[in-house]
Amino acid sequence: MQKLAISRYTINNQRFDGKIKYALVSDLHSGKKTDIEPIIKALKDNSPDCILMPGDIFERLDGSRPEGKTAGYELIKRAAEIAPVYYSIGNHENGGTGSWNMIKWRKSFFIEKYFEQSELDKIFNCGATFLDDGFVIEDGIAYGGLTSGLINKERKPHVDWLDEFCKLECPKVLLCHHPEYYKKYLKGKNIDLIVAGHAHGGQWRIFGRGVFAPGQGIFPKYTSGVHDGRLVISRGLKPSGKIPRIFNTPEIVFIEINNS
């Protein structure tokens, strides 16, 4: 069974009505050998009220990589049996196109956001609430999903809808795959909790710090932990692949919101 680190953070925020526990499940990058059992066990053992999946659960949803999808759908389905699941889109749902901004020739391979409706239907059918640059309000809390800008033609996130989201009076939780968007697009916004992944903890961790993350470069700031008391970053669930993880065990995060 795959080794899994469990991180727990407590955030105090009086705008929430009582305690709530979130699980942050990110960057599974579902492949042929993906083992979801440790994740399901951690979810069952920790009984979250809600499960937040801010993207990169899959590698491609456009129908071209069918071999790795089973574990991703199975994870969503079984997670949704434990607690409500909210799902937003990372850059790898579209195959990771555009991840490497500095390599110009990759632009010639760029594919604008495109998903097979049948694949999206499967996510719905697994029981997840799908958030694609939009939000829903459930039990007095607004859940928004900021889709990866790397799958938009202009390679930037569509943030216009956030104005309406931020004006809501209820507590607001934003799923945002890219932690590097925090500084540029989200820092000044009225959002109570932001959850992210993408950086995979910086892939190699030295003295508790990540070494590299796409979109942030060498020794990135946003790879793990809690920032400004409201941005929580998962180091992701994908085990070592072609590039090994060093001192960086795949991670599931539990966030307890305390209103005291």
Ligand SMILES: [Fe+2]
């Ligand atoms: Fe990503």
